[in-house]
Amino acid sequence: MGRGVTNGMESTRIDEHRDAGSDTWVLDLAVAADVVVPGGCGIGRDAFVEWLWGTLGECGLAGIFEGAVDVEAAAATGLIDSPRVLDAAESPSDRDWVAAMAAATMSCWFADEPSARGAAARLVDVTGCDVLGLRRECGASDDAAWKGSFAAIAVPGFGTVHPAWEDGEPRTSARDAAIFIEPGAGFGTGLHETTQLCLAAIAAWAGQGGRLDRAVDFGSGSGILGIAAAVLGAARVDSIEIDPRVHDAIRANAARNGVADRLVVTGGWPLHVQPYDLVVANIVSDVLLRHAERLAAAVRRDPAGELAGVVVLSGLLDDDVSRVARVFTGLLGGAAAVTQRGDWRCLTFAASSGANHGETPCR
Numbered sequence: 372m373g374r375g376v377t378n379g380m381e382s383t384r385i386d387e388h389r390d391a392g393s394d395t396w397v398l399d400l401a402v403a404a405d406v407v408v409p410g411g412c413g414i415g416r417d418a419f420v421e422w423l424w425g426t427l428g429e430c431g432l433a434g435i436f437e438g439a440v441d442v443e444a445a446a447a448t449g450l451i452d453s454p455r456v457l458d459a460a461e462s463p464s465d466r467d468w469v470a471a472m473a474a475a476t477m478s479c480w481f482a483d484e485p486s487a488r489g490a491a492a493r494l495v496d497v498t499g500c501d502v503l504g505l506r507r508e509c510g511a512s513d514d515a516a517w518k519g520s521f522a523a524i525a526v527p528g529f530g531t532v533h534p535a536w537e538d539g540e541p542r543t544s545a546r547d548a549a550i551f552i553e554p555g556a557g558f559g560t561g562l563h564e565t566t567q568l569c570l571a572a573i574a575a576w577a578g579q580g581g582r583l584d585r586a587v588d589f590g591s592g593s594g595i596l597g598i599a600a601a602v603l604g605a606a607r608v609d610s611i612e613i614d615p616r617v618h619d620a621i622r623a624n625a626a627r628n629g630v631a632d633r634l635v636v637t638g639g640w641p642l643h644v645q646p647y648d649l650v651v652a653n654i655v656s657d658v659l660l661r662h663a664e665r666l667a668a669a670v671r672r673d674p675a676g677e678l679a680g681v682v683v684l685s686g687l688l689d690d691d692v693s694r695v696a697r698v699f700t701g702l703l704g705g706a707a708a709v710t711q712r713g714d715w716r717c718l719t720f721a722a723s724s725g726a727n728h729g730e731t732p733c734r
């Protein structure tokens with residue numbers, strides 16, 4: 372969810388032909404949106420990628436990295452609202468902006484130089500595809516390098532988020548929790564401020580004795596927030612994520628934390644929603660506002676209709692706060708506590724007996 376990020380990507384890269392530690396040869400391409408697939412096999416990048424696999428897959432093609440795009444340019448041309456949409460916080464169709472760019476770079480990995488040169492020769496005459504160059508990428512296992520770039524993350528007010536491959540068991544203390552998440556399995560490594568604000572709010576609620584039987588994590592990404600709720604005691608978590616490609620990853624993360632039997636992954640709201648003690652959503656403000664009534668209706672109320680659970684909303688910039696707070700205050704009653712980290716803000720609407728951070732009230 373960072374502003375100022377300059378590149379986005381879609382990756383279809385696979386590594387099954389590669390030995391750990393071996394060199395690879397990378398062919399960089401500029402591919403137009405209307406690239407003409409050889410042999411009359413269609414037009415466009417998706418068809419082109421399919422053709423690449425079909426034609427070169429047996430000839431040493433190990434992977435394709437598809438679509439590094441300048442997001443400032445994408446925003447300037449109106450393809451995305453702003454570079455913030457890069458945040459993967461919107462629904463997949465909305466963020467599939469690589470497909471709409473006039474030109475995008477693509478890199479093809481090969482196990483050896485002759486294969487890469489052979490591929491370059493086949494691509495020379497393809498209309499809409501320019502071969503930018505061939506380079507050697509050496510060395511150490513990508514996997515080891517990738518893993519090496521992740522360390523445990525200390526999250527103030529919550530505890531620690533460890534990479535899934537580290538040894539250890541989750542810690543269930545709201546004062547110093549520990550969970551394990553596979554980075555790269557959807558948004559939500561624990562590094563982003565918006566995620567951290569939610570983790571702290573969940574821990575604060577649990578730490579102050581707020582009821583935490585049932586929770587819903589709307590926009591789960593990696594599943595991190597729902598998993599945190601389950602580790603801190605929730606007996607049932609509905610993990611709602613619109614992107615089906617990460618559903619298995621959420622389940623795997625839940626299993627790594629020993630809460631798979633308490634967490635249900637869905638693509639949308641369950642048919643019969645029972646009231647939740649915790650409703651957490653870390654999504655950009657437009658999505659929060661679109662789903663405001665649903666989110667507000669999902670939280671537990673007392674017999675008098677007063678808020679009895681907690682609603683945590685993150686993914687907000689300063690400009691978003693008053694608009695989102697006004698709408699949710701209207702729906703939930705009471706004031707929001709506002710927490711902040713870096714540019715990001717989080718609103719917590721809590722039953723007065725539960726977690727209220729004692730932060731700035733905001734109506």
Ligand SMILES: C[S@@+](CC[C@H](N)C(=O)[O-])C[C@H]1O[C@@H](n2cnc3c(N)ncnc32)[C@H](O)[C@@H]1O
Nearest residue numbers: 460461462558559566590591592612613614653
């Ligand atoms: C910013 S990420 C948050 C991930 C994680 N909860 C965290 O806090 O790190 C927002 C997630 O919401 C998902 N999402 C966006 N719109 C959604 C919708 N209408 N219903 C369910 N999920 C949605 C996105 O696919 C993305 O994975």
